[in-house]
Amino acid sequence: MxxxxxxxxxxxxxxxxxxxxxxxxxxxxxxxxxxxxxxxxxxxxxxxxxxxxxxxxxxxxxxxxxxxxxxxxxxxxxxxxxxxxxxxxxxxxxxxxxxxxxxxxxxxxxxxxxxxxxxxxxxxxxxxxxxxxxxxxxxxxxxxxxxxxxxxxxxxxxxxxxxxxxxxxxxxxPPGGKESQIVRNERVNEKAQGLYVGGINNEDYGLFLLLDALQLANKEGSICELTVVCREDEYKGLPEEKKARLQEMNVAVKHVSGEALNALYREMDFAFIPRYRSTYNDFSVPVKLVEYLSNELPVIATYCQAQQEIIETDDYGIICEDNSTAMAKAIENMAKDAEHYRENIQKTFLQKHSWLARVEKIKSTLIK
CATH class of the missing domain: 3.40.50 (Rossmann fold)
Structure with missing residues (x-):
């Protein structure tokens, strides 16, 4: 039976x-x-x-x-x-x-x-x-x-x-990763391309911490450009001085999802999760993390415990403190080493973190 x-x-x-x-x-x-x-x-x-x-x-x-x-x-x-x-x-x-x-x-x-x-x-x-x-x-x-x-x-x-x-x-x-057919786009730009996807209307998410860090990293000469993907209504609701700041820093702001977002992932070198550390952020695993990794994007993330563990265990990116100096340093290092982290993701991410791997873990935990 x-x-x-x-x-x-x-x-x-x-x-x-x-x-x-x-x-x-x-x-x-x-x-x-x-x-x-x-x-x-x-x-x-x-x-x-x-x-x-x-x-x-x-x-x-x-x-x-x-x-x-x-x-x-x-x-x-x-x-x-x-x-x-x-x-x-x-x-x-x-x-x-x-x-x-x-x-x-x-x-x-x-x-x-x-x-x-x-x-x-x-x-x-x-x-x-x-x-x-x-x-x-x-x-x-x-x-x-x-x-x-x-x-x-x-x-x-x-x-x-x-x-x-x-x-x-x-x-x-934690949430699982999905297989996606990734053909990376040819690089047209010398500068590293960083991506932030998520909320922009809550200090806690750290977008403006990221901008401070980016300004520091680009001080001597521009090494990294940033694309931000967010909801249109959130962008419209931003105070004028914050919008002005995004424009001054030449940040590309997009409101895309689905296929258009997938296409964007292929043009990027790495992604950011700049959340401020808190008790709650220590144990939550952002779905964005596995989405970035599913798209073979190395991640610069703050030292919130749960995300740190996933990223550091298999060397999928760089962890930094939640301040602009530490994050600027991470951006400089990532701009040089993104390829190394991407290879690690390609080697082990799906085998360890796909939804199928999660199902096998459920079964082996419940059936001893």
Whole structure:
């Protein structure tokens, strides 16, 4: 009999995945299907709103589809899973407990990916007063639920583990990289081409720290040019003096995505993640990091713990402190050595960090 693996997503999978949190469940599902067809394992995805999950679960149970489950992998969302129905009111509030009890009785190992603990940080969590107290209680219930029914807690990084009050084995499972067909464009420019993709309206992201560093690096003579890719409305909302500064420094500002962004990746030499270091940034792994690396772009990043670990372990770029002097030095070194880092990425990145590699890690962690 063919083994089956249950993917349990207590939410509706987004059709249009425009953010890391929506992209991940889709990519993991695709990689599971790829792995399943290679290993001869049947992949069952149980997702949708609570009513849809309930009816599918009952149907599969009746058909005997859940008789031979090997293990179960679950994803959560940034809000507790009881609230993922439209309007945040579950039609079938007990379905998740029902599924987990079913798995526990049959001794099926369960691992959950626990996405985020921003609710534990007052400066990051927007709710105030009674609402906040209620939500924190529900988040704690969710932690208790995982403690009761799950064998392993997968996290975006090891560094996040100490903020998660669940007494279970914790294993890091950062976002995965994708294979992309990369044909690098011929160099027309002597100067190194650096890229920043992301938010520009939040000091924390460090774009203006990057500009200070770039000014220092280019002081003796221009060695690096910068392209910034951001949302158009964010750019329009920038104060005039910040726009003027980007123009004075000849920074190319673009609002591209999809194929146009892929084409841009091919023209660049390396990319930046200049975030300021904080407790939260220490354990979050920006999806941009794996996107840059998937496109064979070495990365200059600040010394936030989780991103530092991925970049330094296999020498995919340069880590610096979150100040302009240190970053300027990193830019000078990267302008000379980008090729060396790119070769390292080509050698090991996909083999270690593809979504398929993440699926194999899930399996080897849950099936000892």
């Amino acid at each position: 063919m083994k089956s693996v249950l993917l349990y997503y207590p939410f509706e999978v987004a059709e249009n995945a425009n953010s890391g949190s929506k992209l991940r469940p889709k990519e993991i599902h695709k990689a599971f299907q790829q792995w399943g067809s290679r290993e001869g394992v049947n992949i069952l995805l149980l997702s949708g709103n609570s009513a849809e999950r309930e009816s599918l679960f009952e149907q599969w149970k009746a058909e005997g589809k859940l008789d031979d489950l090997w293990f179960c992998y679950m994803e959560n969302q940034t809000i507790p899973f009881w609230l993922t129905d439209k309007g945040h009111i579950p039609k079938k509030p007990f379905i998740d407990t029902k599924v987990m009890k079913f798995l526990k009785q049959r001794h099926v190992p369960v691992g959950v990916f626990y996405r985020d603990v921003y609710w534990k940080f007052d400066e990051l969590y927007p709710l105030k007063g009674a609402k906040k107290a209620i939500m924190k209680t529900i988040y704690r219930m969710e932690e208790n639920f995982y403690n009761k029914y799950c064998d392993v807690i997968f996290l975006p990084s090891d560094a996040m583990g100490k903020f998660v009050d669940i007494n279970r084995e914790k294993v890091s499972l």
